[in-house]
Amino acid sequence: MKEGLRQDRAGSVFKALRSLLPVLVILALIAAVPLFSPSNRFLSLAISAGINVIALYGLSVLFGQTGILSMGHAALVGVGAYAAAILARDFGVGFWAALPAAALASAVFAMIVGIPSLRVGGHHFVIMTFAFGQLLAIVLTNGGDYTGAATGLDLAGPVTLFGADMSDLTRYYLMVVAFVTSAAVASWAIINSSYGRTLRAIRENEKLAASLGINVGRHKIGAFVVSGIFAGISGVLLAYFLGHISPSQFSSFPSIYLALMVMIGGARLIEGPLAGGILVAFLPEVLNLDPVQSRIVYGVCLIAVIMLLPDGLIGGIVRALRAAFSGKPKQETQQRGAAEAQR
Amino acid sequence: MKTVLKMGASAALCLGALAHPAFAEDNIVKIGVVAAESGSFVSAGHTLPAGVGLAVKQINDAGGIKVGGKTYRLEMVKRDDRTDIATAIAATQELVRDVKVQAIFGSETHDFTLAMAKITQPAKIIHFAGNSTLAKILTPDSVKPGGEDHYLFQSEPQEFQRSGSTARGVLTLLEPLLGYKPKKSVMIVGNDATGQFLSSYYYKALKAEGQDVPDIIFYPPDTTDFSPFLTRAKSLNPDIIHFWYNGDSTLTALPQALELGAAKSYFLFGVDPGIWKEKQLSADVPVAMSCVPVCWGESSNPKAKAYFDAYFAAGAPHGVTSSVSLLYHDYVHFLAEAWEKAGSFDPDKTVEALLTLHHQGVVSDDLTFNPTHQVTHATEVCAAAPGGAISCSMQQPPAEAPKS
Incomplete structure (x- = not known):
């Protein structure tokens, strides 16, 4: 009996590991990009995209697993970025020490926002997070010398790792890829843990979850706090990459973009945030779209995803590939795809 | 053997073909431009490549620049930042590291410029940016040799100078139109x-x-309904309401202010009289306007007309802030003169030359940079009388910042 249970557990662990493998392979390929001497423009855009992807993995825990959509996620990234800049300016705290501190600051901010916001559900929560995001931008804009007001703050400290200067574009790129990998693995670990199952139970039916003894409110706030940790780390990487931050980078529009990225990529699948982040960052570049055209394309993509690919672009691609290669009847493939997306 | 010879000849021809443009490229000096040619900042953004492009064409048409006994042609390499900081940074990385420009102009957005300077300055790239907010970082320490902003130059006057000349011009021009000395703003x-x-x-x-x-009323960016702010302003019974930034929003706010009768006169910062005339705007009270630095629609500067004729003939649109292009135009000529004087493209020698030159530009006959890499020049202010007649005057900046 025990042997059977052990075999079952080993089987499910193997199955879960198999879902992580494609992401790791893709990230390994992405890490190999500098071998092909890409342009610095490409590397720079890829770093920005990677920094977004880290925040998106946090958002996927919140939205994909718990079913809560935040429209103020850029504000959590902003808290991390400002924490890093203020710690560096006032206390001489460097990049590595700023990471846990900023992650903690964003997590605490998420908890402060989460406690009143999560008392309401659904659309009201979306509006509340949007309002908090705007509020943070107003506070930063009017924060005087402490926040640098609308001008923002400079951050000039070097990023070093084992004595090596990571400010070089290729090194920073590789470091961001490493952080994206960690974020993907952390997100995967959450999805495949009992905590992840609890979050999904809340997403599917809050009342039923509560009737099973799950503290719904606490877990929802917990998911928001977890997403804040990812956002805080993303904020530190952004602040050190740009060397200058200002409130406009963390207002409502960037938050909408983050939500858009995770929805287009697919919030429930481990590949989704990666796909969404890369797609939204590089689509205007590849198709040479101006911001107005980009917004039209993103809008159309979003409508298409909501109507045709509820589990996001990656979910749709996986389903299409399975249908194409397995030759199984369409309905059966769809059912399997949907079951995977349930995770 | 024949095959080997044929292959060798082909390879030699190919290499020869490649070598020719490489030689030509030796005589080309690349100037990068990062500007918002799309996105929310486009009205200011398009002036940058248009001004730089016109200057580059003028210099090349005149035979290029002579540096160290050799003649060089200038080439503008422009990149659209899409009013997005990630794109602006990527464009700067590309221009500095891939294209290997000698100088960069841009952007018009303060945050972007500061982040761009983190790339251009360590790479020793001469960087011109218009934002007067650069005064916050251009300090004696930061611009000294070895300082973190040694190669960064501010192409607009210091803000106390521009504000001082503008305030004086607005009050001087509005007083006769109002028929009394305005007291409350x-x-x-x-x-x-x-x-x-x-x-x-x-x-x-x-x-x-x-x-x-009595009050500075701030409105959130992208405001379209100004009535709450105007109502508050009206309650203070001002002689003049000063719409101090930005030009696009001001044009939205002014009709609402006129309808509400919020003040006895108005001042519109950064709105050119050319736009006033093209849009056939009118007011039953005096309206002052200022340009950065010289107006294209109506100017008291004799050189400006020739410049703007050439600027618009090159296809640039008539915009609220088209006059800003003049700064970039003048500074490309200024930079070219500095390279000629330095006899080299060496960035340190170029900085030295920029700091010692007195350049005869369109905006001023004596353009110079002060020790903190900022310029001094006049600002043009115009006023439209209720009947529609527009008068303009160049206002010299105050020598010192007012005591607060």
């Missing part, structure tokens, strides 16, 4: 980095001119 300002920075100086400039300024 209210400022309505966009609440962003530039708005906050500019308004702090303009407030002091108005106070230095003896104005009572």
Whole structure:
């Protein structure tokens, strides 16, 4: 009996590991990009995209697993970025020490926002997070010398790792890829843990979850706090990459973009945030779209995803590939795809 | 053997073909431009490549520049930042590291410029940017040799100078049109980095001119309904409402202000009289306008007309802030003269030359940089009388910042 249970557990662990493998392979390929001497423009855009992807993995825990959509996620990234800049300016705290501190600051901010916001559900929560995001931008804009007001703050400290200067574009790129990998693995670990199952139970039916003894409110706030940790780390990487931050980078529009990225990529699948982040960052570049055209394309993509690919672009691609290669009847493939997306 | 010879000959021809353009490229000096040619900042953004492009064409048409006994042609390499900081940074990385430009112009957005400078300065690239907010980082320490902003130059005057000359010009031009000396002013300002920075100086400039300024009313960027802000301003019974940034929002706010009868006169910062005339705007009260630095629609500067004729003939649109292009135009000529004087493209020698030159530009016959890499020149202010007649005058900047 025990042997059977052990075999079952080993089987499910193997199955879960198999879902992580494609992401790791893709990230390994992405890490190999500098071998092909890409342009610095490409590397720079890829770093920005990677920094977004880290925040998106946090958002996927919140939205994909718990079913809560935040429209103020850029504000959590902003808290991390400002924490890093203020710690560096006032206390001489460097990049590595700023990471846990900023992650903690964003997590605490998420908890402060989460406690009143999560008392309401659904659309009201979306509006509340949007309002908090705007509020943070107003506070930063009017924060005087402490926040640098609308001008923002400079951050000039070097990023070093084992004595090596990571400010070089290729090194920073590789470091961001490493952080994206960690974020993907952390997100995967959450999805495949009992905590992840609890979050999904809340997403599917809050009342039923509560009737099973799950503290719904606490877990929802917990998911928001977890997403804040990812956002805080993303904020530190952004602040050190740009060397200058200002409130406009963390207002409502960037938050909408983050939500858009995770929805287009697919919030429930481990590949989704990666796909969404890369797609939204590089689509205007590849198709040479101006911001107005980009917004039209993103809008159309979003409508298409909501109507045709509820589990996001990656979910749709996986389903299409399975249908194409397995030759199984369409309905059966769809059912399997949907079951995977349930995770 | 024949095959080997044929292959060798083919390879030699190919290499020869490649070598020819490489030789030509040796005589080309690349100037990068990062500007918002799309996105929310496009009206200011398009002036940058248009001004730089015109100057580059003029210099090349005149035979290029002679540096160290060799003649060089200039080439502008422009990149659209899409009013997005990630794109601006990527464009700067590309221009500095891949294209290997000798100098960069841009951007018009304060945050972007500061982040761009983190790339251009360590790479020793001469960087011109218009934002007067750069005064915050251009200090004697930061611009000295080895300082973190040694190669960064501010192409607009210091804000106390621009604010001072503008305030004086507005009050001087409006007084005869009002028929009395205006005493009370209210400022309505966009609440962003530039708005906050500019308004702090303009407030002091108005106070230095003896104005009572009971309030600075900030509106959120992208505001379209100004009635709450105008109602508040009207309650203060001002002689002048100063819409101090930005030009696009001001044109939205002015009709609402006129309808509400919010003040006895108005001042519109950064709105060219050319736009006033093209849009056939009118007001039953006097309206002052200022240009950065010289107006294209109506100017008292004799050289400006020839410049703007050439600028618009090159296809640039008539915009609220088209006059800003003149700064970039003048500084490309200034930079070319500095390279010729330095006899080298070495960035340190170029900085030395830029700091010692007195350049004869369109905006001023004596353009110079001060020790903190900022320029001094006049600002043009115009006023439209209720009947429609427009008068303009160049206002020289104050020598010193007003005591706060």
